[in-house]
Amino acid sequence: MTALEECLAALEEAHFGLGFSSGMAAVDAVFSLLRPGDHVVSAEHIYGGTSRLLDEICVPRGISVTYVDGTRPQAFAAAIATNTRLVWVETPANPLLQLVNMAAVAEVCRDAGATLVADNTFASPFFQRPLTQGADIVLHSTTKYISGHSDVIGGAVLTNDPELHKPLRFYQNAVGAVPGPWDCWLSLRGLKTLALRMRQHEANAQVIAEHLAEHPGIASTIYPGLPTHPQHALARQQMDGFGGIVTFHLTGGTEQVKRFVGALRLFIFAESLGGVESLVCHPATMSHATLTPEQRAAVGIQDGTVRLSVGIEDAHDLVEDLDRALAAC
Numbered sequence: 001m002t003a004l005e006e007c008l009a010a011l012e013e014a015h016f017g018l019g020f021s022s023g024m025a026a027v028d029a030v031f032s033l034l035r036p037g038d039h040v041v042s043a044e045h046i047y048g049g050t051s052r053l054l055d056e057i058c059v060p061r062g063i064s065v066t067y068v069d070g071t072r073p074q075a076f077a078a079a080i081a082t083n084t085r086l087v088w089v090e091t092p093a094n095p096l097l098q099l100v101n102m103a104a105v106a107e108v109c110r111d112a113g114a115t116l117v118a119d120n121t122f123a124s125p126f127f128q129r130p131l132t133q134g135a136d137i138v139l140h141s142t143t144k145y146i147s148g149h150s151d152v153i154g155g156a157v158l159t160n161d162p163e164l165h166k167p168l169r170f171y172q173n174a175v176g177a178v179p180g181p182w183d184c185w186l187s188l189r190g191l192k193t194l195a196l197r198m199r200q201h202e203a204n205a206q207v208i209a210e211h212l213a214e215h216p217g218i219a220s221t222i223y224p225g226l227p228t229h230p231q232h233a234l235a236r237q238q239m240d241g242f243g244g245i246v247t248f249h250l251t252g253g254t255e256q257v258k259r260f261v262g263a264l265r266l267f268i269f270a271e272s273l274g275g276v277e278s279l280v281c282h283p284a285t286m287s288h289a290t291l292t293p294e295q296r297a298a299v300g301i302q303d304g305t306v307r308l309s310v311g312i313e314d315a316h317d318l319v320e321d322l323d324r325a326l327a328a329c
């Protein structure tokens with residue numbers, strides 16, 4: 001575990017790294033910094049499991065949470081109160097790929113004395129290192145791009161701040177939600193090809209996003225590498241690449257998504273992401289099923305929203321697969 005922790009810390013330009021048995025165990029460890037009476041400001045576009053932990057576990061323990069539009073740094077400033085201890089962001093966010101302006105939000109947090117936590121699972125340290133942009137803590141579900149082969153569940157927390165590392169390290173040891181040696185070995189083996197994989201994920205995602213953006217059967221396509229993405233300029237500025245996730249909306253709701261997924265041959269229907277194989281996920285019934293329909297609607301997740309985790313296969317085979325399934329649905 002120490003070898004994995006040191007490797008991840010080096011990749012994120014952190015002094016300290018901590019390994020966990022899942023991304024959610026890593027999230028839980030960060031929330032262990034909170035005490036009754038503390039307040040959290042979170043971007044509203046975050047992984048459903050993270051908001052569930054906040055709403056169902058933290059709030060009953062006397063912690064309050066305010067969700068804000070993560071694309072507006074002013075919204076964080078407006079929500080911060082004297083008891084705000086943590087600010088939580090995910091950029092790009094799951095599943096609609098909104099970005100948080102890290103430099104601007106970091107400045108807001110510094111002024112308020114709040115700890116800024118960035119979930120960097122979607123970008124991986126290959127495309128973005130939030131600690132260099134003002135975040136105090138970076139978090140990963142290493143289940144995804146870090147391990148890269150959909151055969152490990154793990155998490156990590158990285159920081160440069162000894163005052164944050166100390167209680168996190170204590171909690172990691174006290175609770176014991178740590179990865180086993182085999183998972184650490186698999187993650188380290190995955191990391192050897194992180195750069196190669198991320199380049200290929202991105203190249204394939206760009207081809208697919210451009211293709212889907214022109215497809216008459218699709219209402220809209222979201223990818224930070226498309227000039228039509230509302231934060232394309234910010235993505236160019238704060239990221240070294242646009243990542244491997246492409247999201248799009250079908251107008252026919254869940255029934256059309258079922259027909260689409262049923263007709264795919266290469267994309268595997270699965271909730272995870274970041275593996276070498278291409279995956280397709282229906283956020284409304286999978287990653288964000290824990291939100292109520294009203295909560296999903298409020299954050300823009302429709303019944304027809306489809307999230308692709310684009311793998312490293314031949315891009316043209318993937319485009320062909322998507323075209324066939326779109327024709328069939």
Ligand SMILES: Cc1ncc(COP(=O)(O)O)c(C=O)c1O
Pocket residue numbers: 022023024025047049090094119121122140141142143153154155272
């Ligand atoms: C952005 C993000 N953070 C955290 C998690 C939780 O990670 P894990 O599944 O390893 O517990 C996920 C899982 O999908 C995720 O997408």
